[in-house]
Each structure stands twice: as C-alpha cells, then as structure tokens.
Amino acid sequence: MRNVFPHAKLDEPMRRYTAWKIGGPADALIEPKDSNELVEAIHKARENDIPVTILGGGTNVLIRDGGIRGLTIRLAKSMKNIAFDGNLMTADAGALYPVLANTSAARGLTGMEFATGIPGTVGGAVFMNAGAYGTETKEVLVRAEVFKDGEIVEMSGDHLELSYRHSVLHEHPEWTVLRASYELSPGDPEESKRTIKEFRSQRMTGSPSKPSCGSTFKRPPGDYPGRVIEAAGMKGKRLGNIEVSPVHANYLVNLGGGSSEDALELMRVVKHAVREKLGVELEPEVRVVGEA
Numbered sequence: 001m002r003n004v005f006p007h008a009k010l011d012e013p014m015r016r017y018t019a020w021k022i023g024g025p026a027d028a029l030i031e032p033k034d035s036n037e038l039v040e041a042i043h044k045a046r047e048n049d050i051p052v053t054i055l056g057g058g059t060n061v062l063i064r065d066g067g068i069r070g071l072t073i074r075l076a077k078s079m080k081n082i083a084f085d086g087n088l089m090t091a092d093a094g095a096l097y098p099v100l101a102n103t104s105a106a107r108g109l110t111g112m113e114f115a116t117g118i119p120g121t122v123g124g125a126v127f128m129n130a131g132a133y134g135t136e137t138k139e140v141l142v143r144a145e146v147f148k149d150g151e152i153v154e155m156s157g158d159h160l161e162l163s164y165r166h167s168v169l170h171e172h173p174e175w176t177v178l179r180a181s182y183e184l185s186p187g188d189p190e191e192s193k194r195t196i197k198e199f200r201s202q203r204m205t206g207s208p209s210k211p212s213c214g215s216t217f218k219r220p221p222g223d224y225p226g227r228v229i230e231a232a233g234m235k236g237k238r239l240g241n242i243e244v245s246p247v248h249a250n251y252l253v254n255l256g257g258g259s260s261e262d263a264l265e266l267m268r269v270v271k272h273a274v275r276e277k278l279g280v281e282l283e284p285e286v287r288v289v290g291e292a
C-alpha cells in the first residue's frame with residue numbers, strides 16, 4: 001500500500017473522522033486536494049486491485065470496528081470550492097452543506113437554507129438526497145459531475161434517481177460525485193439569514209448534542225421513527241456505551257467509547273421492538289461500512 005500511495009495515512013482510526021466517533025482503522029486514508037488527485041487515486045487503486053471507499057464528512061456512516069480494507073478517500077477536508085454563475089451555484093464534493101446555505105444566502109440567493117441542518121458534504125448529500133425542514137436536495141439540484149466507469153459524466157437529478165434518502169449511487173458505490181450544481185432564486189439575504197437562524201435554533205432545542213449519525217432510521221410510511229421508537233418503549237434504552245437518546249429517540253448517541261457492534265445490536269433491538277409492538281418495519285438511514 002505504501003508504494004502505491006506514498007502519502008496515505010496507514011491504519012488510521014476512522015472514529016476520528018465520523019460524527020458518531022465510531023470506526024476501526026482504514027488500511028490507507030487519503031484526502032485529495034482536488035478532483036484530479038481524486039480521479040488519479042481511483043485509477044491507481046483500480047490498476048492495483050485495491051478496493052476504494054469514498055467518504056464525505058462521515059456524518060451518515062457507521063464504520064465497523066474492524067475498519068475499512070483497501071483505500072479510503074475522504075473529501076471533507078479539501079475540494080471545497082463554491083462558484084456562482086447567475087442563479088446557479090456549483091460546489092465541489094467536499095464543500096459542507098451548512099457552508100452552502102450561508103454562502104448562497106449572503107449572495108442574495110434563496111433555496112438552499114435547508115442545507116444548514118445537514119452537517120455533511122455535497123457528495124454525501126447527493127448520495128443520500130439529503131433534506132431537512134421540508135426540502136430535499138433533489139428540489140434544487142440541476143446536475144452532478146460523477147466519475148464512473150473511468151470517465152467523468154454529467155448526471156441530472158432524474159439520472160441520479162433521487163428519492164427519499166436514496167439515489168442510484170447506492171447501487172453503484174464506486175461512482176464518485178466530483179461536484180454538483182444547484183439552481184437557486186434571487187432572494188433577500190437578510191430574510192435567508194433569518195430563516196437559517198430559525199432552522200438552527202429549532203435544531204439546538206430538538207436534537208441531542210452527543211455524537212450520533214443524526215437520524216438512524218428512515219421515516220416509515222405515514223409516521224416518524226422517533227415516535228414509533230418511543231411508543232415501543234425504547235427511548236433511553238442502552239447497550240454498552242450506545243443509547244437511544246432521551247432527547248430524540250431516532251438518535252442513537254455514543255456516550256463515549258461506543259463500539260459499532262453495540263450500535264448495530266441496539267439498532268437490531270430497536271427494529272425488533274418496533275416490529276413486535278407496532279407492526280412497523282424500520283429501515284436504517286445510516287450506511288454501514290467496513291468489516292466486523
């Protein structure tokens with residue numbers, strides 16, 4: 001690995017790079033400075049039969065305690081450029097969503113305020129069709145530049161098949177978002193800033209401050225995961241150092257030193273209780289990565 005990627009960090013503990021503060025070692029971790037370096041690294045990995053895992057900000061992943069084999073490429077550190085052309089905003093895959101919200105608002109563009117509630121990157125948000133406060137990425141996304149099958153292609157929201165916390169990228173984890181463009185509308189910067197402030201204060205009061213992956217489960221049809229988990233008596237349930245948050249039952253928080261196995265087991269226990277007591281099937285929103 002060292003001779004293929006001389007600048008990679010080897011055996012790097014991934015708990016340092018995830019919002020949940022959970023995750024075993026990556027064999028090799030790189031943080032490319034731009035899309036050329038990113039594409040080059042993927043080519044090199046392919047030539048050497050090294051598996052590749054792409055991470056944005058690590059805010060929607062549960063990395064297992066055994067860590068990640070092969071090459072892990074993390075984009076949240078760099079690749080953060082944001083450019084404007086009229087109402088069109090184009091941002092690199094590593095740019096953070098809250099930064100997109102603030103930057104577009106300051107520019108007098110409206111439509112991106114919802115992004116303030118999503119702590120991940122552009123790449124992760126396209127992958128997840130991330131959304132908050134009633135707006136999803138798909139409503140503003142015009143296209144994404146994606147590196148797939150050895151070439152860079154432009155994909156529209158339709159091609160990306162964006163739906164509730166899903167995109168076609170889930171079936172093609174080797175496809176990599178390089179940047180994305182969003183169509184916004186002219187607006188009043190002060191009003192957008194007020195909206196962002198209001199969204200942020202809603203979050204401060206309604207969600208736990210301990211490390212988590214945000215929503216652990218997706219919304220079941222016609223209901224809310226927090227409500228059904230609470231109704232199944234699981235609020236406050238603890239396994240090892242992972243706890244169903246007493247503040248918001250869809251957040252499984254790490255009380256310190258929590259393991260991925262405890263998180264997965266608690267997810268199984270919660271899912272089982274909700275099925276048994278309410279007949280509701282919960283689907284995880286968080287993406288499980290790596291080996292046990």
Ligand SMILES: Cc1cc2nc3c(=O)[nH]c(=O)nc-3n(C[C@H](O)[C@H](O)[C@H](O)COP(=O)(O)OP(=O)(O)OC[C@H]3O[C@@H](n4cnc5c(N)ncnc54)[C@H](O)[C@@H]3O)c2cc1C
Pocket residue numbers: 019053054055056057058059060061075093117118119120121122123124125126127128129130131132169175176177178212213214215287
């Ligand atoms: C406190 C908290 C609150 C949250 N609130 C919300 C919310 O309101 N709404 C919401 O939708 N989500 C929310 N989330 C979840 C998370 O922030 C989003 O899913 C976000 O879009 C993930 O982005 P990321 O960069 O962190 O992705 P990561 O967690 O790094 O990766 C998630 C998935 O995307 C893939 N991926 C990442 N970058 C790329 C890329 N460039 N190309 C291809 N694939 C890529 C990864 O392989 C992985 O499968 C919250 C999380 C936390 C911790």
